[in-house]
Amino acid sequence: MALMHIPMPSLPIPPSWFPGHMMKFTRMLPALLTRTDVVLEIRDSRLPLTSINRTLEGALQKWRLERGWDPNNPNRRIVNAGACERLVVLNKRDLVPEWGMEPFRRAMAKKFPDQQVLFASWQRPRDIRNLSEILVNVARKHPHAMELNVLVIGMPNVGKSTLLNALRNMGIKGRTPKAFQTSAQPGLTQALSTRLKVCLDPLVYAFDTPGVMLPFLGRGVEGAERGVKLALIAGIKEGLYDMEALASYLLYRLNVLNPISPAYLALLPEGAQPIVDLHDFLEQLARRMGMIKRGAELDTTRAAVYFVRWWREEGGLIAASSALQMGDASVLNPGESRTQGWGFDFQWQLSPEDKPTSKDGDAAIVQGKMEACIDEYLETMEREESGENNLSPTQIKKQQMLEEKLRRKQKHMKR
Structure with missing residues (x-):
């Protein structure tokens, strides 16, 4: 289901x-x-x-x-x-x-x-x-x-x-x-x-050059999601993120990529259904893998680490093997939509109106959805760069100090 x-x-x-x-x-x-x-x-x-x-x-x-x-x-x-x-x-x-x-x-x-x-x-x-x-x-x-x-x-x-x-x-x-x-x-x-x-x-x-991270990942939901995505691919130094936070987002994204049969079902007992709640998922995973702490308590922290590392290796290959589910649009009722995605950066809604009109129809629909996602990304970047959202509190403080030094210098020169 x-x-x-x-x-x-x-x-x-x-x-x-x-x-x-x-x-x-x-x-x-x-x-x-x-x-x-x-x-x-x-x-x-x-x-x-x-x-x-x-x-x-x-x-x-x-x-x-x-x-x-x-x-x-x-x-x-x-x-x-x-x-x-x-x-x-x-x-x-x-x-x-x-x-x-x-x-x-x-x-x-x-x-x-x-x-x-x-x-x-x-x-x-x-x-x-x-x-x-x-x-x-x-x-x-x-x-x-x-x-x-x-x-x-x-x-x-x-x-x-x-x-x-x-x-x-x-x-x-x-x-x-x-x-x-x-x-x-x-x-x-x-x-x-x-x-x-x-x-x-x-x-x-x-x-070859050093890998360069963004000086500041941003504020609000956009910045938080950007950071978790980069941490999931091990692009940020290990230890700066709690593994359960990464596991929570990973569970969400795998559900988006395939809401019918997400890749993580390969880790759970046969017959398991897709799960939204992280605690429920980690308990099932810990039980399946025999991850038990003292006192016969399930070790969900260890299960979160295992889940993230599994996805970075064979789990990612399983997720990438999913087929395009464009046929789902025909079974949706008017006004209904279903989330669909590709990779971790592309996500769109599939509606009954998304029906192929040519031999290359499925690819054309996906391309149109991707173009809309790219436009949204560019708008977000422009909005962040036009304000102070692209500066960290430390960067803002340094900028203010430089401005204050410049004012003092100009004031001293006028004397």
Whole structure:
């Protein structure tokens, strides 16, 4: 039986995690871009919007304008003096359903025409070969250049180093040592790497960079949800979030992705039904897994940790195997709707009016829903950046101190 009402749980205030090496790289970026030909931005397929680091957008847009791209037409280049391309790679593609990939690509092409978007996984040689060929083709378009320099950027733990290692192994024949250390925990890469050769003919070099978190995740529900999403993919330092808070949101999101047969049912006894209440779910899971504390009490805290770690590994693959349920729209009564989602960033309502009108109808409907989600994301970002919602209390205090120092300096100069 499908869940008809899936309430979002209350979420904690997001912590601030912005170590000094992240601030250092953010300040270095404009200078690094002067010797960069291709920006390879890595995002997590499960969070294709949340894993956008908008604090880097200003530097990237300035870089494009300085290299001759038309500010009024992202597809037109006024001066073509050298390579200047931005590739967005949605990594870990095996953790999102296949049916949403093409609609997402089309939606992004419509909303962000200056970005080339592709899905990849380091475990799929075809994806790495495709990415390598794209970089080689960019290099061959500019034969006068002696080499192509690629700067790899992205948030923590989106898989930058792992993808670069795979790209190097694909581009250079013979045995090549793993060039970069990798870790399941965020923040391992803390400095700009030395140049890594990823192709010999033409000559292509890549720089790995530290994963950069947002300085402030935001206020209200949007900021709280943003923080929990990033913590779930291990993009935020472990220990800053209570595991039960993460488990609560994970349970909610898996119910949204498949309200009929959510992925977590694989953990429960046969015949179990979808669950909304976290305490009930964790008790069932603890009982199923034999997680008992002293006094024969169920260890729900341990069950929450197990649930989150399960999803980060095999659970994510189970969730990604769900099929598109567009046929559900035909069984809804007039005025009724059903929640549907893809990844953790896309959620919409399916109504009786959502009926395919062509062979490609299902994909077209999904694309339209995704475009609406992207518009909502852009509106939220614009609203936050126009006010003080993008500044933490500490940042506001520092800003006020700088303003006060400036006033005192001006007052002293008038004397």
